[in-house]
Amino acid sequence: MMYSANSLVEYLEHSARARPEAVAAEEQGAGVIRYRELDELSDRLRDRLVELGVGRADRVGIYLHKSIDSLACIFGILKTGAAYVPVDPGAPAARCAYILGDCAVKVVIVERDLAGALQTELADLGAAPALVELAGVGGGGPLREALRSASPPAETATPRIEDLAYILYTSGSTGKPKGVMLTHRAAISFVDWCSEAFQPEPDDRFSSHAPFHFDLSILDLYVPIKHGATVVLISEEIGKDPLRLAPLIADSRITVWYSTPSILSFLAQFGRMQRYDYSTLRTVLFAGEVFPVKHLRRLKSLLPEPEYYNLYGPTETNVCTYHPIPAVIPDDRETPYPIGKACSHYRIRVLDDAGKEVPAGEEGELCGSGPGVMEGYWNLPERTAMAFRVDESGERWYRTGDIVVEEDDGVYVYLSRRDRMVKKRGYRVELGEIESGLYRHPDVREAAVIAQQDDDFGVRTIAFLSCKGEEPPSVLELKRFCMENLPSYMVPDIFRFLAVLPKTSTDKVDYQSLKELAAG
Amino acid sequence: MASHDDIKTTVKGFILAEFLPGEDPNLFQDSTPLVSGGILDSLATLRLVSFLQEQFGVEIEPHEMTTEHLDTLTAITDLVEAKL
Numbered sequence: 001m002m003y004s005a006n007s008l009v010e011y012l013e014h015s016a017r018a019r020p021e022a023v024a025a026e027e028q029g030a031g032v033i034r035y036r037e038l039d040e041l042s043d044r045l046r047d048r049l050v051e052l053g054v055g056r057a058d059r060v061g062i063y064l065h066k067s068i069d070s071l072a073c074i075f076g077i078l079k080t081g082a083a084y085v086p087v088d089p090g091a092p093a094a095r096c097a098y099i100l101g102d103c104a105v106k107v108v109i110v111e112r113d114l115a116g117a118l119q120t121e122l123a124d125l126g127a128a129p130a131l132v133e134l135a136g137v138g139g140g141g142p143l144r145e146a147l148r149s150a151s152p153p154a155e156t157a158t159p160r161i162e163d164l165a166y167i168l169y170t171s172g173s174t175g176k177p178k179g180v181m182l183t184h185r186a187a188i189s190f191v192d193w194c195s196e197a198f199q200p201e202p203d204d205r206f207s208s209h210a211p212f213h214f215d216l217s218i219l220d221l222y223v224p225i226k227h228g229a230t231v232v233l234i235s236e237e238i239g240k241d242p243l244r245l246a247p248l249i250a251d252s253r254i255t256v257w258y259s260t261p262s263i264l265s266f267l268a269q270f271g272r273m274q275r276y277d278y279s280t281l282r283t284v285l286f287a288g289e290v291f292p293v294k295h296l297r298r299l300k301s302l303l304p305e306p307e308y309y310n311l312y313g314p315t316e317t318n319v320c321t322y323h324p325i326p327a328v329i330p331d332d333r334e335t336p337y338p339i340g341k342a343c344s345h346y347r348i349r350v351l352d353d354a355g356k357e358v359p360a361g362e363e364g365e366l367c368g369s370g371p372g373v374m375e376g377y378w379n380l381p382e383r384t385a386m387a388f389r390v391d392e393s394g395e396r397w398y399r400t401g402d403i404v405v406e407e408d409d410g411v412y413v414y415l416s417r418r419d420r421m422v423k424k425r426g427y428r429v430e431l432g433e434i435e436s437g438l439y440r441h442p443d444v445r446e447a448a449v450i451a452q453q454d455d456d457f458g459v460r461t462i463a464f465l466s467c468k469g470e471e472p473p474s475v476l477e478l479k480r481f482c483m484e485n486l487p488s489y490m491v492p493d494i495f496r497f498l499a500v501l502p503k504t505s506t507d508k509v510d511y512q513s514l515k516e517l518a519a520g
Numbered sequence: 521m522a523s524h525d526d527i528k529t530t531v532k533g534f535i536l537a538e539f540l541p542g543e544d545p546n547l548f549q550d551s552t553p554l555v556s557g558g559i560l561d562s563l564a565t566l567r568l569v570s571f572l573q574e575q576f577g578v579e580i581e582p583h584e585m586t587t588e589h590l591d592t593l594t595a596i597t598d599l600v601e602a603k604l
Contacts, residue, residue, distance in 0.1 A: 240562040241562070241582065241585055242566065243581075243582035243585055244582045244583075244585075247582075262563075266562075266563065266566060269566075270566045270569075270570065425562075425563070456567075457563065458563070474543060474544060474547045475540050475542060475543040476540070476543060476547055476548065476552060476557065476559070479557055479558035479559055480557050480558060482558055483556070483557065483558035488558065488561055489561070491558045491561070493539075494541055494542075495542065496542065497542075
């Protein structure tokens with residue numbers, strides 16, 4: 001297979017040569033950075049990291065809010081040949097420290113306000129990576145300032161296409177997040193497919209709505225940078241606020257939007273979109289969860305011009321199937337649109353429990369093979385082995401855990417999950433990870449979490465608890481405890497208390513009864 | 521016109537019913553942190569704002585959708601009262 005580049009760094013270097021004065025990235029309220037400047041600033045970070053001993057096969061953590069600074073960090077890290085590991089600056093420090101300790105980062109680039117708590121947590125884990133501290137983030141200034149004392153100039157590494165480019169951690173059913181390892185090849189094969197499917201131009205302006213630890217960011221960042229276009233960085237805070245997001249999309253003249261359906265639903269419901277001019281917007285991409293037709297229809301009535309695509313694929317594969325949404329959604333349609341056909345860099349099979357391919361029209365697990373698939377989970381060889389089926393020819397097929405059916409013409413339709421993973425506001429949540437978090441509360445004896453689909457709320461999580469002692473802890477206390485121990489999207493929406501949790505005949509928690517209890 | 525206490529009672533009832541089902545109303549106090557305490561996430565905040573707008577006929581502006589204005593029952597009540 002022919003790729004457009006051998007490493008993600010080449011995309012930046014190429015655009016910096018071809019369009020040095022073009023704006024590479026814009027950050028609301030903090031200015032812009034041109035390709036030449038982004039190239040130079042990331043060179044300075046490369047020099048510092050090399051001085052700290054970072055090189056190929058290493059990992060470097062990014063613990064920063066989204067900004068021109070954190071974007072430059074990504075390229076600085078890639079230029080050393082190392083992989084970057086972005087962690088959520090809004091998540092509890094203990095979870096972030098676990099991730100950075102788990103993959104043994106050599107250096108963490110961190111905002112000063114976050115550094116203290118992180119260091120304490122890392123020390124508890126026996127990890128002591130070097131820190132590059134920034135006074136804050138915004139426009140690239142804080143990173144420049146942190147690198148003011150010059151390091152000896154280093155060479156940009158030429159990573160091999162099979163080297164790791166980044167590790168993205170996702171929710172783990174055992175209570176610990178797991179690191180999905182992706183190579184330059186995986187990213188480049190996906191970016192090349194995007195070029196073919198969406199025909200980006202240098203005057204395009206891409207949204208960057210998803211955080212960098214979320215795989216939607218791969219499209220947001222590398223597609224515009226490959227094509228010398230502009231990426232508009234949207235902060236975590238504005239990103240979740242439709243009232244500010246709606247004017248931002250119009251004012252920053254975004255041409256290609258990419259996000260989860262949740263935020264698009266919120267925009268349509270709460271964004272007062274009729275006030276603004278969206279004439280530059282040509283493409284709307286969404287991924288990460290099912291888009292209820294009711295909300296998609298409403299969005300399309302507010303924004304009729306752009307082309308819409310449903311993109312599908314877990315972090316382990318990034319996008320592997322896609323489906324264009326028709327210009328007009330029939331009034332009587334209620335079923336969500338399909339996940340669509342295989343992307344050109346993927347082959348898809350639907351397999352039964354025994355690993356045998358099922359004919360079109362029959363249910364089975366969607367499995368994908370191609371250059372976009374992950375290498376495996378960091379330091380989890382058994383989990384990695386379980387995630388793949390290997391066919392007679394030795395080809396690895398990633399098992400998505402999604403039950404689908406193939407309709408006519410190779411179009412796949414999502415039906416359900418094989419396990420206890422749910423998507424809440426586009427975030428992947430293992431209900432088991434929430435349970436593990438609840439078990440850390442001293443008063444909790446038993447915890448079981450289920451998810452419920454709700455038209456107004458999307459997915460709601462309901463925690464059933466049985467507690468030690470007479471009085472269960474208050475809901476307020478449990479919410480506060482969860483906020484300290486789990487990312488906010490994992491905090492259960494509803495708590496219910498039982499004397500004991502219902503059990504099956506094999507003495508396991510009877511989730512079916514709990515679902516009935518929740519529905520009744 | 522609704523008094524400070526009327527507004528507070530209405531808002532409290534809405535939050536308890538929607539986002540804290542089963543909680544003892546006495547534990548939900550005027551100063552209980554709602555956003556930082558995990559009671560109001562982004563969607564819950566939007567639903568609360570929609571409720572306030574419809575219930576009291578006020579318009580909440582984008583720049584007011586901050587933790588500062590929405591983190592406690594007192595802050596929310598003040599925000600609404602100032603617009604009546």
